[in-house]
Amino acid sequence: MPMVWIRAKSRRLTAAILAVVLTAALGGCVPGPKPPAPVSPDSGYRAVLEQFGRRLLDDGAPAVLIQVRVGGDEWSAAYGVRNLNSPSRAEVTDPVHIGGVTKSMVAVCVLKLAEEGRLELDAPVSTYLPEFNKVMHPPGPVTVRQLLQHRSGMPSVDGPLFDPATVREALTTKVSLADLLAMAGRISWQAKLAQGFEYSNSNYIALALIVERLSGRRIGEVISTDIIEPLGLSETLMTAAGPAPSSMVHGYIALDRKQLDVTYPAAQIDNAAGGMVSSVADVNTFYRALLQNKLLKPATITQMESPLYARYGLGVVRWNDLCTNDFYYGHPGDVPGYGTITMTSADGTRQLTMAVAYPPEPLPRGDTHILHQMESIAEDTLNATCMTGPTGPLNNAAGSPGTATMGR
Numbered sequence: 001m002p003m004v005w006i007r008a009k010s011r012r013l014t015a016a017i018l019a020v021v022l023t024a025a026l027g028g029c030v031p032g033p034k035p036p037a038p039v040s041p042d043s044g045y046r047a048v049l050e051q052f053g054r055r056l057l058d059d060g061a062p063a064v065l066i067q068v069r070v071g072g073d074e075w076s077a078a079y080g081v082r083n084l085n086s087p088s089r090a091e092v093t094d095p096v097h098i099g100g101v102t103k104s105m106v107a108v109c110v111l112k113l114a115e116e117g118r119l120e121l122d123a124p125v126s127t128y129l130p131e132f133n134k135v136m137h138p139p140g141p142v143t144v145r146q147l148l149q150h151r152s153g154m155p156s157v158d159g160p161l162f163d164p165a166t167v168r169e170a171l172t173t174k175v176s177l178a179d180l181l182a183m184a185g186r187i188s189w190q191a192k193l194a195q196g197f198e199y200s201n202s203n204y205i206a207l208a209l210i211v212e213r214l215s216g217r218r219i220g221e222v223i224s225t226d227i228i229e230p231l232g233l234s235e236t237l238m239t240a241a242g243p244a245p246s247s248m249v250h251g252y253i254a255l256d257r258k259q260l261d262v263t264y265p266a267a268q269i270d271n272a273a274g275g276m277v278s279s280v281a282d283v284n285t286f287y288r289a290l291l292q293n294k295l296l297k298p299a300t301i302t303q304m305e306s307p308l309y310a311r312y313g314l315g316v317v318r319w320n321d322l323c324t325n326d327f328y329y330g331h332p333g334d335v336p337g338y339g340t341i342t343m344t345s346a347d348g349t350r351q352l353t354m355a356v357a358y359p360p361e362p363l364p365r366g367d368t369h370i371l372h373q374m375e376s377i378a379e380d381t382l383n384a385t386c387m388t389g390p391t392g393p394l395n396n397a398a399g400s401p402g403t404a405t406m407g408r
């Protein structure tokens with residue numbers, strides 16, 4: 001699904017978080033050579049997230065899952081149910097579709113190949129996929145780096161893949177990566193005066209084909225070897241044939257005025273643009289490891305975070321970190337039935353991942369979609385964690401330490 005962006009101007013703290021912080025704070029979050037030490041989100045910060053979760057439940061969302069990590073402290077919350085047809089409460093460890101977060105994982109696999117000398121980022125894509133030019137008909141040369149940065153100008157395959165008229169077919173019919181690329185190749189490239197950033201799932205379909213061609217293995221297997229197994233991500237997997245994990249939170253859309261379960265669609269099998277399933281904790285673990293140089297070399301991470309002027313690096317999105325004058329890195333995820341937002345500070349010490357099973361609604365969604373709100377709240381919450389205020393463990397008086405759980 002297309003990337004969504006909040007305004008490019010500097011973010012302001014949301015009114016709710018700002019009110020809480022100013023009530024308790026002794027001072028603000030002032031960037032400088034010695035940024036304020038992060039503090040644990042107090043009950044006021046939690047209240048903003050809890051209010052958002054409860055409001056989404058009231059609007060019909062099946063579930064909302066959140067995990068915040070600040071230093072060595074952690075707070076997690078699960079709201080709602082796993083399945084609208086069952087009373088089982090959602091748990092914070094439950095897996096969900098994470099959509100575009102998949103792209104950060106695919107980027108790691110590509111960059112590992114570059115570290116091993118098996119791939120040149122500035123080489124033409126056709127070096128590794130000789131059929132690329134014939135299938136895609138690009139107006140000019142396209143490099144691997146441009147695919148990673150969404151700067152190729154490739155038309156996106158997600159429109160025809162999840163068109164309301166064909167979404168039922170997408171639920172039951174697997175589409176290979178080669179067929180997805182061919183589907184994108186039937187869409188005309190839009191002429192532009194200058195080619196800049198343009199989010200397109202087709203870029204990561206092509207990248208996955210390169211990884212598969214060079215490794216001789218499916219992209220899901222490579223992600224497992226490069227990321228899942230080394231980090232011990234127990235709830236993370238690529239969508240595969242067969243039933244969904246029994247603990248998975250179900251997602252829904254509205255189609256022809258009826259509720260349609262889209263929990264494990266066949267079109268997401270091995271889909272490198274958005275096919276990964278994971279938990280909020282696993283997603284946080286992945287980005288912390290990534291930014292602390294546990295998956296790639298420091299020089300590679302520097303490239304991944306570049307260029308300075310861009311909102312999108314090599315497989316990662318960035319937002320302003322007002323605590324440090326640096327950036328948060330992560331990715332939004334938006335697929336039918338599910339939305340995810342994840343952000344991690346550059347040093348990996350402050351994190352927030354939020355996943356939502358959306359209220360059932362028709363496709364496509366409008367510009368005021370829930371993911372916009374999630375993105376803004378996540379950034380504002382992390383920016384609020386550096387403000388002077390009460391410290392202490394991330395716990396919740398209504399539940400077990402560090403965890404809140406609420407049914408519908």
